Amino acid sequence: MKLYYNNMFFRLIIVALLFCSCASDLDFNLTKDLKLEPVFVANLTYFDIKANTFIDNGREHDVVFDVQDFDVFRDSFFRDNLKKVQFDFEINNTISRGYIVSLVFLDANNQVTYSTEIDVPAYSNTPNIVKHTDVFENQTLDSLKKSVKLEISITMSSGAPLTKDSPGSLKLRSGATVYFEIK
Amino acid sequence: MRKIYLVLLLAVSVSGMAQNKQVLYNFASVPQSLLVNPGTDVSYKYYFGVPLLSGISANIGSSSFSAYDLFANNGVDFNTKLRNAVNKATRNDKVSVNEQIELFSGGFKVGGRESKAYISFGVYQEADFFMYVPKDLALLALDGNQNYIGKSFDLSELSVKAEVLSVFHIGYHKKVSDKLVLGGRAKLYSSGLNATSTKNSGYIYTGNSSTTMYNQIISSNLELKSSGIAEYLEDDYNGSIASDIAHKTFFGGNYGLGFDVGVTYYPKKNIQITASIIDVGFIRHTKEVENLTYKGYYQYQGVNPNFTNPDKPKNVFDEFEAAIPRDTLYGKYTTWRPAKFNSSIQYSFGEARSDESCNCKPHGETEYLNGVGLQLFAMTTPRTPLAALTAFYRRSLLDNLQVKATYTIDSYSSKNIGFGLSTTLGKFNLYAMVDNILEYKDITKANSATFQFGLNFIFKENSEYN
Numbered sequence: 001m002k003l004y005y006n007n008m009f010f011r012l013i014i015v016a017l018l019f020c021s022c023a024s025d026l027d028f029n030l031t032k033d034l035k036l037e038p039v040f041v042a043n044l045t046y047f048d049i050k051a052n053t054f055i056d057n058g059r060e061h062d063v064v065f066d067v068q069d070f071d072v073f074r075d076s077f078f079r080d081n082l083k084k085v086q087f088d089f090e091i092n093n094t095i096s097r098g099y100i101v102s103l104v105f106l107d108a109n110n111q112v113t114y115s116t117e118i119d120v121p122a123y124s125n126t127p128n129i130v131k132h133t134d135v136f137e138n139q140t141l142d143s144l145k146k147s148v149k150l151e152i153s154i155t156m157s158s159g160a161p162l163t164k165d166s167p168g169s170l171k172l173r174s175g176a177t178v179y180f181e182i183k
Numbered sequence: 184m185r186k187i188y189l190v191l192l193l194a195v196s197v198s199g200m201a202q203n204k205q206v207l208y209n210f211a212s213v214p215q216s217l218l219v220n221p222g223t224d225v226s227y228k229y230y231f232g233v234p235l236l237s238g239i240s241a242n243i244g245s246s247s248f249s250a251y252d253l254f255a256n257n258g259v260d261f262n263t264k265l266r267n268a269v270n271k272a273t274r275n276d277k278v279s280v281n282e283q284i285e286l287f288s289g290g291f292k293v294g295g296r297e298s299k300a301y302i303s304f305g306v307y308q309e310a311d312f313f314m315y316v317p318k319d320l321a322l323l324a325l326d327g328n329q330n331y332i333g334k335s336f337d338l339s340e341l342s343v344k345a346e347v348l349s350v351f352h353i354g355y356h357k358k359v360s361d362k363l364v365l366g367g368r369a370k371l372y373s374s375g376l377n378a379t380s381t382k383n384s385g386y387i388y389t390g391n392s393s394t395t396m397y398n399q400i401i402s403s404n405l406e407l408k409s410s411g412i413a414e415y416l417e418d419d420y421n422g423s424i425a426s427d428i429a430h431k432t433f434f435g436g437n438y439g440l441g442f443d444v445g446v447t448y449y450p451k452k453n454i455q456i457t458a459s460i461i462d463v464g465f466i467r468h469t470k471e472v473e474n475l476t477y478k479g480y481y482q483y484q485g486v487n488p489n490f491t492n493p494d495k496p497k498n499v500f501d502e503f504e505a506a507i508p509r510d511t512l513y514g515k516y517t518t519w520r521p522a523k524f525n526s527s528i529q530y531s532f533g534e535a536r537s538d539e540s541c542n543c544k545p546h547g548e549t550e551y552l553n554g555v556g557l558q559l560f561a562m563t564t565p566r567t568p569l570a571a572l573t574a575f576y577r578r579s580l581l582d583n584l585q586v587k588a589t590y591t592i593d594s595y596s597s598k599n600i601g602f603g604l605s606t607t608l609g610k611f612n613l614y615a616m617v618d619n620i621l622e623y624k625d626i627t628k629a630n631s632a633t634f635q636f637g638l639n640f641i642f643k644e645n646s647e648y649n
Contacts, residue, residue, distance in 0.1 A: 027254055027255075027256040031261065033260065033261040033262065034261060034262065034265070035262055036262075036324060036325060038323070038324060038325060038326055038327030039326070039327040039329040039330075040327040040328050040329060041327075041328060041329050041332075041389065041396075041397060042389075042397065042399060042483065042485075043395045043396050043397050043399060043483055043484055043485035044396070044485050044486065045485045045486050045487055045488065046394065046395040046396070046484060046485045046487050047487060047488050047490070048394070049490055053490060053491065064490040065490070066488035066489055066490050068486045068487070068488055068489075068497060068498075069486070069497070069498040069499070069500075070486050071498065071499075071500055072499070072500075074500065088396075090396070150486055150488075152488040154490075173394065173395050173396045174396060174485070175396035175397060177329065178327075180327070
């Protein structure tokens, strides 16, 4: 009988040993420190207009204009985790006239949330690339987030008249760099 | 160096994983070994498992990173750890969790005293989670695309399966002759929750462009099939997920059928060959089915003005949603259980001396104290089938104490040592098995850990003569 209990004791010890191991101190609360800071780049807006766009029925008109929906901020995840936004514009003018490119962001009540104007000099046979950067943080970013529309207008400065055969174009390409901070 | 890397990569990709119960396999003094081979040479007059405690097993595996890598309390910033873990991973690395609890089980001998046919039955609940590490998507979430101009983020890396189910089973095995044991088991699966997203493809690409600032393309062929989940995702759901899953696991209405077959054969008295195929079966998902797809191609060029026709504003969100619509289908679907194959060959030696206190084997049978052999395990997965090779040594110690040690090569480890024991105190049987013992010096650094544990009452065939 004594042997029986010894055996049983021995067996229980082995079983207990099976479930014994050392473990480093783990801290699962570390997940609370999770902070993702991805940086995304994306196209913002693009156009390529020929010189003759400014000619209508043989007459020059100085302003072209369009409004597009700009509702990326509709997405609350996007809205809530934004830290900083940067817009980079690059304008290449090969028309012999100067322009003012104006970008106006509007909120749902058609109030301006942000506007910027880029002066583009007339083309005179030398490469003519204008770069422009806007950065949004804190208050300017909060204001930008209310945007739902983007209004783009191009105003031609005075100069030698264009005809429907005038060469060149006004190209704009732009990108947004979006800095997130996701906690 | 390149070769070494290739070999390592192969070793990682052709690999064993969760659900390889290499210690339990063919451990004939434990009735639960019938669940890995219904043709195991197990004999009893009758047995029953202690309800809820007869078979508990769990396996957690992560082939690239360990709990220590992520959660070590060592002052390193969690985000740095996460980044290191993602950088270390490859697309073939996987994370898996498997858990099984027997609710009840039992078995009895059928036929007369000379009969050697046995019935075994039971219900167990199982939860499986299997995911390949979606490295590209993790990088995209961590870093964004700014520093990856020109790279395609591969959406096919997204491969995940999750299932909670209960299994009702009844098995039969018979010692047809002194040399041959045959067994089979029929299974009724009841799925409480299923999510399968394994056939994805597509990419997210940002490159340079000569017209717009970037050339941005999303080509998406994503599909998530699910059953039993939709209810939890609804906004007005305010039940208890755990108890609802438990309820649906038995009465959800998504049922399936499957079978196991197995054999044990003794070409010589001291040579034993076994093989089994487990979980050949399917589940038909018909209730609460929801299949989400995102299929399409979208090239994003920006919010671009149209000066010649200004009355037609475009909307980027609408454009995107039209190009890659989120479709919800309610079609029934079928999932296949991960089928598992096991086989072993064992050479036994060292005849047991006759012992009055244990007259466990019928007259005329020789019991060997030792056995050595090899086992092979294979299992189907969403990508390539996995395999693991095990060498083992088993021995009977004292009276009624069986131990088994295993050495397994699989993808999580090339030096996985396992150990198990089964002991019988009177009619009371207790077994416990663990693997990856070498990692136990610090379990948090282990890439996988498995344990099995259970309590049974076993009444031997000849117990009435004791």
